[in-house]
Amino acid sequence: MEYAFSLQNINFRYSKKRPLVLNDVSLNVAKGTIFGLLGPSGAGKSTTQKLMTKLLDDYDGNILYFGKDLKKFGTSFYEDVGVGFEMPVHFNKLTAMENLSFFARLYRKNIDYEALLVRVGLGEAKNQQVGQFSKGMKVRLNFVRALLNDPDVIFLDEPTNGLDPTNARIIKDIIRELKAQGKTIFISTHLMGDVEELCDEVAFIANGHLLTISSPKKLKLQYGKRNIIVEYYQDDVPMKSVFPLDTIGTDAAFLDIIKTKKIITIHSDEVSMEQIFIDIVGQKAPQ
Structure with missing residues (x-):
């Protein structure tokens, strides 16, 4: 390079x-x-x-x-x-x-x-x-x-x-x-x-x-959480559940929500660059 x-x-x-x-x-x-x-x-x-x-x-x-x-x-x-x-x-x-x-x-x-x-x-x-x-x-x-x-x-x-x-x-x-x-x-x-x-x-x-x-x-990837967040309606009430990303394919509760509930959003639990900045720079560098 x-x-x-x-x-x-x-x-x-x-x-x-x-x-x-x-x-x-x-x-x-x-x-x-x-x-x-x-x-x-x-x-x-x-x-x-x-x-x-x-x-x-x-x-x-x-x-x-x-x-x-x-x-x-x-x-x-x-x-x-x-x-x-x-x-x-x-x-x-x-x-x-x-x-x-x-x-x-x-x-x-x-x-x-x-x-x-x-x-x-x-x-x-x-x-x-x-x-x-x-x-x-x-x-x-x-x-x-x-x-x-x-x-x-x-x-x-x-x-x-x-x-x-x-x-x-x-x-x-x-x-x-x-x-x-x-x-x-x-x-x-x-x-x-x-x-x-x-x-x-x-x-x-x-x-x-x-x-x-x-x-x-x-x-x-390093600072984020390996989770999936699902927002859905249950009896017209907005709900939110969090599931581990690594077992999502076999998670019965997740699959049940996907099959039976009206989904609002599904997204990964990504960390923002702002939070990464705070996490890294917030660590005290050597003086």
Whole structure:
């Protein structure tokens, strides 16, 4: 398997007198996948992204970018990388198109960013000053800006935060399309629904320590309960029964309900990603 990024035993502190922000962090981001980094505020997520995007470089350990030492890359590195920070900096007195045109000139290649503006619902506002944009509009503009140079690796920090469901769906659909094109996407978010929908693999970090790395599906199986919940009517009264999933085929009570009762719903006792986050991050990481 080819890795876009490989972090090996990373330690980082902002000054010698301050504690470690990242403590022996190791992770691999496979090429062509969507990788999520999750954790509470101050856990080390933003610092990790800054190291991976060469905004910080005074770290111990190794970071490899497609197998090569990241520190050896020059400014050409940014031709392949797109970054959408949670708190973007726009020129408020310029229009959306003027903003994108300015940043597009920093790269050798560009996408058709006007078409992408239309796709994310900003076509009619393209000639409006960004200072007049709502938060959601700025989030979408920031997303377009991250894709200006048609990057192979994309860092997105809270890409759907502040968006209504319709616009969030558009952004998530585009992210899936980018993955289908073979691009590698690194996401940091507090929205666990996005994690479950988009991420192939997620890492949980707290107090600068990496706690676990797995896929959302494996985590849901690991932390969930192997039960089937049946809601049904008995004499017009809603009832609910829980049955072990492993013996469902021979469970007489379950089979009787299925055969004789009017069923409202049947579903597995899945745990939410929110609860998994609480269970994992709630464990005290080493100080």
